[in-house]
Amino acid sequence: MSHMSTHDEAQVSKFLPSPKSLAIVGCPFSGGQPRPGVDQGPIHLVEAGLPKQLEELGWKVHFDGHHMFEDVSAAVGADEPIGLLKNPRRVSKVCQSVAKVVGDHAKNGQLPVTLGGDHSLAMGTISGTLEKYPDACVIWVDAHADINTAETTDTGNIHGMPVAFLLGLGSKIDEFAWVKPVLKPHRLVYIGLRDVDAGEKRILRENNIKAFSMHEVDKYGIGRVVEMALDHVNPKRDLPIHLSFDVDALDPTVAPSTGTPVRGGLTFREGHYICESIYETGCLVALDIMEVNPSLRDAESVKQTVAVGCSLARSALGETLL
Ligand SMILES: NC(=[NH2+])NCCC[C@H](N)C(=O)O
Ligand SMILES: [Mn+2]
Ligand SMILES: [Mn+2]
Numbered sequence: 650m651s652h653m654s655t656h657d658e659a660q661v662s663k664f665l666p667s668p669k670s671l672a673i674v675g676c677p678f679s680g681g682q683p684r685p686g687v688d689q690g691p692i693h694l695v696e697a698g699l700p701k702q703l704e705e706l707g708w709k710v711h712f713d714g715h716h717m718f719e720d721v722s723a724a725v726g727a728d729e730p731i732g733l734l735k736n737p738r739r740v741s742k743v744c745q746s747v748a749k750v751v752g753d754h755a756k757n758g759q760l761p762v763t764l765g766g767d768h769s770l771a772m773g774t775i776s777g778t779l780e781k782y783p784d785a786c787v788i789w790v791d792a793h794a795d796i797n798t799a800e801t802t803d804t805g806n807i808h809g810m811p812v813a814f815l816l817g818l819g820s821k822i823d824e825f826a827w828v829k830p831v832l833k834p835h836r837l838v839y840i841g842l843r844d845v846d847a848g849e850k851r852i853l854r855e856n857n858i859k860a861f862s863m864h865e866v867d868k869y870g871i872g873r874v875v876e877m878a879l880d881h882v883n884p885k886r887d888l889p890i891h892l893s894f895d896v897d898a899l900d901p902t903v904a905p906s907t908g909t910p911v912r913g914g915l916t917f918r919e920g921h922y923i924c925e926s927i928y929e930t931g932c933l934v935a936l937d938i939m940e941v942n943p944s945l946r947d948a949e950s951v952k953q954t955v956a957v958g959c960s961l962a963r964s965a966l967g968e969t970l971l
Contacts, residue, residue: 663931664782664889665758671708671966672754673700674763674774675715678743680736681769681808684908686944691715691764693943693955694962702959703762706967711759716750718743731822733805740807741824744773748827751777755935762962765939767908768795771893772811772828778935779831782889785934786836786882787815790923791895792911794842794849794860801848808940809846812837818852834858836888838878840923841866841898844911863913871919875926889934892927892965894920896940896958906945906954917957924964936965 662669675691692715700712721742731737747763751774754761763774768791778785789795789812796812797803798819813819816837817830839860845853853860859881861874869877883890896904900914915923927933941958943951960968 661931662933663887664934665760669708669760670758671703671710671760671762673710673712674747674750674754674761675712676743676747676763676766676770677715678718678766678770680739680743681767682806682908683735684942684945687765687767687908687940687942689943690766690941690958693951694764694938694941694958697955697959699764699959699962702963703966706963708966716746718746721746730805731824732799733802734799734807734822735805737807737822737824740769741827744770744776745827747773748776748780751935752780755781760933760966761935762966763935763937765937765941767808768893768895768939769807769811770939771795771937772814774935774937775811775815775891775893776828776831778889778891782934783831784836785889785891786838787832787891787893788838788840788878788882788927789893790840790898790920791893792841792844792897792914793895793909794839794845794853795895796849796852797846798848798852801846801852803846813852816856818856836882838882840874840878841915843913844909863915866915866919871915871922875923879926879930883930883932886930886932888932890927890930890932891935892924892933893937894924894939894961894965896938896954896961899957904941904954904957905950906942907940908942908945909940920957920961921964924961925969928965928967933965936962938962
């Protein structure tokens with residue numbers, strides 16, 4: 650049964666030194682989208698006990714407070730839109746500083762766990778990861794593709810655009826010149842998509858980007874989908890993996906407190922299965938948990954969404970059911 654071996658073998662990391670060590674990068678930032686409150690996501694995740702939960706999984710956990718970005722905001726001042734793009738300078742500066750923090754942790758041999766905050770932050774986290782691991786692949790779990798360019802965006806919300814910046818798509822914007830086109834289309838795969846704009850569908854097609862929408866999850870089941878996704882970006886399971894998890898990939902009944910919920914999403918188990926399987930590869934080098942917004946919906950929904958954010962992180966970092 651060697652083909653079924655991974656689940657019961659304690660998988661050691663292929664890229665991190667031991668003892669295994671992670672750094673929580675709390676990013677209370679909401680400038681990539683219009684709804685206030687998503688900046689409180691990381692604060693709630695930490696207050697719910699995430700650092701201690703990860704310690705209990707055997708990680709040495711570094712957390713020295715959230716990154717407040719005050720200096721950045723002060724330096725930016727008034728932030729007029731550039732074309733349709735909202736808060737462009739603030740988003741750019743914050744992501745640039747996140748890239749530095751994440752990159753430094755990665756270079757120290759720590760696994761950065763970035764807590765959002767809105768998904769524009771992934772422009773920073775993935776830039777940081779790729780600086781240390783240039784051949785890393787990205788698994789993007791989301792209801793949305795977040796691959797709009799300055800030309801295709803309808804909303805101007807930059808949390809719908811980070812992937813385009815990382816791939817170097819769309820017109821160049823001076824304020825984002827620090828974002829290098831470090832990600833290659835064949836090193837990116839999506840799981841969970843179900844609300845993709847027309848312009849984004851064209852971009853996915855034209856760039857041959859592999860995506861497993863909810864249609865494929867229904868058709869093949871999550872087990873096959875994760876296997877096919879890994880076979881696409883990491884066929885030999887020898888490349889580092891950056892997992893960027895937007896909680897709106899989950900069905901709104903599972904993760905209600907998020908800014909752009911879309912019905913028909915991943916079940917609780919499907920979401921956790923993705924995280925568990927990626928941990929089992931031994932290739933995970935960075936994790937993002939994004940778009941928890943504790944100011945949306947009722948108190949019970951908030952508690953549920955924060956708890957699910959914590960449990961996704963635990964699953965990606967080694968928690969098993971048995
Ligand atoms: N990270 C997210 N929740 N993104 C939602 C993006 C929605 C839409 N496609 C937009 O560009 O505005
Ligand atoms: Mn999303
Ligand atoms: Mn997203």
